[in-house]
Amino acid sequence: MFRLTSRLISVSSCLLFFLLTTAAMATTDPLPSWNDGVSKSAITSFVQAVTDKSSSDYVQPSERIAVFDNDGTLWSEQPAYFQLYFAMDRVKEMAADHPEWKNQQPFQAVLEGDMKALAASGEKGLVELVMTTHAGMTDDEFTAIVKKWLQTAQHPTLHKPYTELVYKPMLELLDYLRANNFKTFIVSGGGIEFMRPWTEEVYGIPPEQVVGSSIVTKFEMRDGKPVLVREPELNFIDDKAGKPVGINQYIGRRPIFAFGNSDGDLQMLQYTTLGSEKKRFAGIVHHTDGEREFAYDRDSHMGRLDKGLIEAKKNGWTVVDMKKEWKVIYP
Amino acid sequence: MFRLTSRLISVSSCLLFFLLTTAAMATTDPLPSWNDGVSKSAITSFVQAVTDKSSSDYVQPSERIAVFDNDGTLWSEQPAYFQLYFAMDRVKEMAADHPEWKNQQPFQAVLEGDMKALAASGEKGLVELVMTTHAGMTDDEFTAIVKKWLQTAQHPTLHKPYTELVYKPMLELLDYLRANNFKTFIVSGGGIEFMRPWTEEVYGIPPEQVVGSSIVTKFEMRDGKPVLVREPELNFIDDKAGKPVGINQYIGRRPIFAFGNSDGDLQMLQYTTLGSEKKRFAGIVHHTDGEREFAYDRDSHMGRLDKGLIEAKKNGWTVVDMKKEWKVIYP
Numbered sequence: 038m039f040r041l042t043s044r045l046i047s048v049s050s051c052l053l054f055f056l057l058t059t060a061a062m063a064t065t066d067p068l069p070s071w072n073d074g075v076s077k078s079a080i081t082s083f084v085q086a087v088t089d090k091s092s093s094d095y096v097q098p099s100e101r102i103a104v105f106d107n108d109g110t111l112w113s114e115q116p117a118y119f120q121l122y123f124a125m126d127r128v129k130e131m132a133a134d135h136p137e138w139k140n141q142q143p144f145q146a147v148l149e150g151d152m153k154a155l156a157a158s159g160e161k162g163l164v165e166l167v168m169t170t171h172a173g174m175t176d177d178e179f180t181a182i183v184k185k186w187l188q189t190a191q192h193p194t195l196h197k198p199y200t201e202l203v204y205k206p207m208l209e210l211l212d213y214l215r216a217n218n219f220k221t222f223i224v225s226g227g228g229i230e231f232m233r234p235w236t237e238e239v240y241g242i243p244p245e246q247v248v249g250s251s252i253v254t255k256f257e258m259r260d261g262k263p264v265l266v267r268e269p270e271l272n273f274i275d276d277k278a279g280k281p282v283g284i285n286q287y288i289g290r291r292p293i294f295a296f297g298n299s300d301g302d303l304q305m306l307q308y309t310t311l312g313s314e315k316k317r318f319a320g321i322v323h324h325t326d327g328e329r330e331f332a333y334d335r336d337s338h339m340g341r342l343d344k345g346l347i348e349a350k351k352n353g354w355t356v357v358d359m360k361k362e363w364k365v366i367y368p
Numbered sequence: 369m370f371r372l373t374s375r376l377i378s379v380s381s382c383l384l385f386f387l388l389t390t391a392a393m394a395t396t397d398p399l400p401s402w403n404d405g406v407s408k409s410a411i412t413s414f415v416q417a418v419t420d421k422s423s424s425d426y427v428q429p430s431e432r433i434a435v436f437d438n439d440g441t442l443w444s445e446q447p448a449y450f451q452l453y454f455a456m457d458r459v460k461e462m463a464a465d466h467p468e469w470k471n472q473q474p475f476q477a478v479l480e481g482d483m484k485a486l487a488a489s490g491e492k493g494l495v496e497l498v499m500t501t502h503a504g505m506t507d508d509e510f511t512a513i514v515k516k517w518l519q520t521a522q523h524p525t526l527h528k529p530y531t532e533l534v535y536k537p538m539l540e541l542l543d544y545l546r547a548n549n550f551k552t553f554i555v556s557g558g559g560i561e562f563m564r565p566w567t568e569e570v571y572g573i574p575p576e577q578v579v580g581s582s583i584v585t586k587f588e589m590r591d592g593k594p595v596l597v598r599e600p601e602l603n604f605i606d607d608k609a610g611k612p613v614g615i616n617q618y619i620g621r622r623p624i625f626a627f628g629n630s631d632g633d634l635q636m637l638q639y640t641t642l643g644s645e646k647k648r649f650a651g652i653v654h655h656t657d658g659e660r661e662f663a664y665d666r667d668s669h670m671g672r673l674d675k676g677l678i679e680a681k682k683n684g685w686t687v688v689d690m691k692k693e694w695k696v697i698y699p
Contacts, residue, residue: 099574176616220576233620243430244620245551245577254616256609256635262643263635265616272617278587285507285585285596286603287618289564289575304587304594312593 067213070206070364076320077362079355080210083318087293088217094316096293098218103294104248104284104305105211107225107232109340110298110322111240112203113192115331117152117339119199120231121163123186127170144169156338167228168269172252175264176230183234197367200239204322205368207296211240219294224248224284226276226301230267248287250275276301281308298322299340303348310352319354321345326360398544401537401695407651408693410686411541414649418624419548425647427624429549434625435615435636436542438556438563438580440671441629441653442571443534444523446662448483449670450530451562452494454517458501475500487669498559499600503583506595507561514565528698531570535653536699538627542571550625555579555615557607557632561598579618581606607632612639629653630671634679641683650685652676657691 071077086094087101108114128138128147138144143162146154155162171179187200195202211221221242223232229249236242253268275283281304284292295302295309298321306319323342324333334342349356359366402408417425418432439445459469459478469475474493477485486493502510518531526533542552552573554563560580567573584599606614612635615623626633626640629652637650654673655664665673680687690697 099568102576229617229620237430245433245618247620251617254613256612256639258638258642263612263639264643265612281587281594281596282585286560286582287576289560289578307589308587308594312595 067216068206068209070209072362072364074362076355076357080213080318080320083294083316084214084217086316096315100290100293101214101217101219102222102288102290102292103214103219104222104224104288104292104296104309105207106297106299106302106305107223107227107249108298109324110204110296110302111207111223112199113195113330114340115324115333115337116194118227119192119202120227121166122190122193122199123183123231124166124170126186126190127182128166131170164271168252171228171231172267172269175259175266176254177264179230179267180234183231187235200235202367203239204363205365206363207322208240208368210296211242214294215241220246222246222248222284222288222292224275224280224295224305226250226274226280228252229275248275248283250279278304280305284308294318296320296322297345298324299342300344301340303345306345306348306354307352310354319349319352321349321354321356323356323358325358326363326366328360329366330359332360398547399537399540401540403693403695405693407686407688411544411649411651414625414647415545415548417647427646431621431624432545432548432550433553433619433621433623434545434550435553435555435579435619435623435627435640436538437628437630437633437636438554438558439629440655441535441627441633442538442554443530444526444661445671446655446664446668447525447670449558450523450533451558452497453521453524453530454514454562455497455501457517457521458513459497462501495602499583502559502562503598503600506590506597507585508595510561510598511565514562518566531566533698534570535694536696537694538653539571539699541627542573545625546572551577553577553579553615553619553623555606555611555626555636557581557605557610559583560606579606579614581610609635611636615639625649627651627653628676629655630673631675632671634676637676637679637685638683641685650680650683652680652685652687654687654689656689657694657697659691660697661690663691 068077086092087096089095105111108118125147128144132138132148138148143155143158143166146158187198190199191197192199192202214221223236223242223246225232227249229247229251232249233244233247236247237244251272253270253272254265255268257264257266273279273283280302284305292309295306297306310317310319324331326332333340334346346356399408417423418427420426436442439449456478459475463469463479469479474486474489474497477489518529521530522528523530523533545552554567554573554577556563558580560578560582563580564575564578567578568575582603584601584603585596586599588595588597604610604614611633615636623640626637628637641648641650655662657663664671665677677687
């Protein structure tokens with residue numbers, strides 16, 4: 038009886054799906070937040086070509102791998118990477134147990150909100166900040182810390198939760214690709230375990246489709262329970278030439294579609310598009326909208342875009358002018 | 369018109385699916401190659417519990433992660449790991465360009481078919497063998513080499529292509545889990561790029577769901593084409609305590625179902641089952657069938673199973689007696 042009922046529900050669902058999609062297909066624009074223009078038509082004509090069985094550019098569904106950078110491509114990255122704010126908030130929370138930090142860089146800079154002094158601590162200071170705040174606990178504990186932080190933390194100038202500072206046009210693009218049987222991945226220089234706790238809910242991208250930078254973890258039995266402990270040692274930097282390496286390591290297929298926004302994405306875009314005789318897609322989010330978001334490219338410390346613009350021109354990549362091409366920025 | 373036709377086909381497919389599955393569910397045993405017994409009922413009752421929404425052990429589909437060791441769990445591993453035969457065949461093929469190998473271990477041992485001398489070269493010799501045969505080319509070239517080898521290579525004693533030496537009962541298990549919305553992964557000590565070219569066709573497991581050991585790869589532009597070059601340097605050993613690390617790194621979720629066959633899988637089985645208050649499954653393929661396959665456990669060099677048997681008893685893991693519980697071994 039149960040089986041029969043569940044079968045009937047299946048059939049009803051099928052019919053409902055049929056009616057809904059038929060109705061929807063007649064009217065719906067899959068990218069409503071994108072103005073009609075060069076980028077939108079480049080995206081839709083690419084998707085049409087690789088999904089059309091009669092096209093010489095047809096790609097079978099299992100090979101429809103789409104990769105997206107995160108910072109500056111799916112969510113904002115100014116005035117600093119959101120993961121840096123996470124690390125700074127962690128320092129403030131941990132400070133009670135570390136009275137010595139009052140006179141010790143880079144912690145002093147964080148506690149005093151002195152971004153200039155923090156920048157002066159250089160890469161060494163940043164790595165120390167990350168290791169202190171991202172290691173020394175199990176990965177389950179770290180996940181809980183990230184989730185809790187996201188519930189209350191707010192962007193310093195936009196005063197919104199960070200997960201609301203994602204780009205609506207890109208969310209639509211992710212949905213559109215998945216509706217066309219693409220498998221969507223994040224390939225980010227950000228920390229893999231910093232992203233995984235929320236990417237499924239926010240982007241519809243499950244943990245196993247997130248590639249990122251990582252620190253070393255170690256397996257241990259603690260009180261008879263198996264745990265992974267996060268160690269203060271770099272494991273993998275998923276940036277620049279590391280991105281194709283990360284893609285190969287985690288995904289094991291060459292993407293046919295890639296989106297980035299900075300020179301850190303250059304090699305990923307090259308790896309995706311160059312050397313193939315078939316149609317491939319590379320897109321760059323160009324931050325041109327100082328009013329609704331932030332305007333920056335060649336001279337920015339975070340998300341610098343310089344070579345990428347040159348290569349885009351040379352290779353026919355799609356450069357999205359946020360100001361002109363996006364109707365809205367955030368959901 | 370095209371859209372309407374494709375919609376109609378969708379509906380027809382739905383109805384067809386309904387009729388076929390309804391007919392099938394009444395009669396079909398999802399694990400026909402398994403004799404009714406302890407292991408089969410442990411598997412099916414676990415799957416029923418975690419897929420039953422009214423059960424306290426219910427697990428939502430996205431968390432239904434199942435991990436499988438490969439050598440000795442999904443295909444045979446005797447008299448030596450198949451990847452070792454691959455390396456040896458490569459040496460023979462490359463020997464014409466390396467006259468010095470005639471007097472140089474471990475190559476001499478391979479060329480003379482002297483397994484004893486090869487074993488005597490120890491881990492150092494094996495690593496040298498692997499690096500010589502697995503590095504020094506692009507990953508696309510390596511994939512082509514593996515595919516070509518599989519087309520002609522034969523097992524030294526069973527005289528069959530290696531990809532036919534997979535376990536039919538395990539293929540059924542993979543299908544059964546996937547039919548119940550599990551996502552199936554390989555987590556093997558074997559080389560990740562040695563497995564990925566064929567796991568989709570043979571096991572239905574796509575490259576992005578294969579976790580394995582790896583060597584370092586490096587991104588390069590060669591004649592304007594982006595390639596990944598395989599370097600003779602270890603990157604990650606996905607064995608023993610490395611397996612939970614690999615699972616976390618690649619999948620980012622703790623599995624609820626794991627299958628192995630040797631002490632190399634112990635930590636993966638612990639990581640999957642211990643410390644959870646909910647129902648979890650760990651299985652061990654016990655090689656008890658010297659007639660139809662190979663019989664080995666505590667004293668074997670390849671796939672030694674010793675601690676695993678003790679831990680299985682202690683933790684209530686399922687130990688599959690191949691001889692008694694499997695109707696057939698190979699497809």
